[in-house]
Amino acid sequence: MSASNNAIFPQLSFGVSAVVTGANTTLSDTPDANAVELVLPATVETDGAQLVALWALPRAxxxxxxLYLYRSLDGGTTKRLIATAAVAADTVSTTDAPAEVVFKLKGASISESNPLYLPPGSGVGKTxxxxxxxxxxxxxxxxxxxxxLMQKAA
Structure with a gap:
């Protein structure tokens, strides 16, 4: 990727989702297979992106x-723990909505004022x-x- 003097700004929104069912009991750089990928749009490869919100809801x-959030910059071989969400016990029923849980990064909720930067890269080097x-x-x-998604100014 060549250097440029064009400014890059966060512009186009995207969403991610996944369902986690199994216990992830290994917190090393190679967590067990129960860690599920949040599939990012392919266009993150070009200029990068910012994750500005990440939350979870129990379905029971x-x-x-x-809850753990890992980042990999080598095709999923090494997964570094980068954010967590502490969850209190919650009774979910037809009259009690599940409590939303937000992931924290650097001591605060992931948000537009505290985003997780996703650097550009392709192939194995894709975030x-x-x-x-x-x-x-x-x-x-x-x-x-x-x-x-980050995009260069025209």
């Missing part, structure tokens, strides 16, 4: 747990994100996020 009653939960939930955790 859950016990206290921790990949993975999510996991420390306690299995058979019905699963619905993980969702919003992002902004």
């Amino acid at each position: 009653t859950c016990s206290a747990t921790v 990949r994100l993975y999510v996991g939960a420390s306690v299995a939930l058979a019905a699963g955790w619905a993980i969702s996020g919003d992002g902004l």
Whole structure:
């Protein structure tokens, strides 16, 4: 990728989602197979992106747990833990909505004022994100996020 003097701004929005059911009990750089990929748009490869929101909802009653966000810059071989979400036990029923849980980065919720930057790259070097939960939930955790694609000014 060649250098340019053109400014890059976050412009086009995108969404990501995944469902996590199994327990991810390994917090090393190679978490177990229960860490699920949040598939990013292919256009992140060109100029990068910002993840500006990431949250989770339990799809059934859950016990206290921790949700994990990993980033990989080598095709998923190495996954570095970069953000977490602490979850309190929650009873979900037809009259009790599940409690939304937000991921924190650098001590604050991932947001437009505290985004997770996703650098450009292609092939094996493309940024990949993975999510996991420390306690299995058979019905699963619905993980969702919003992002902004970076684009060069014309």
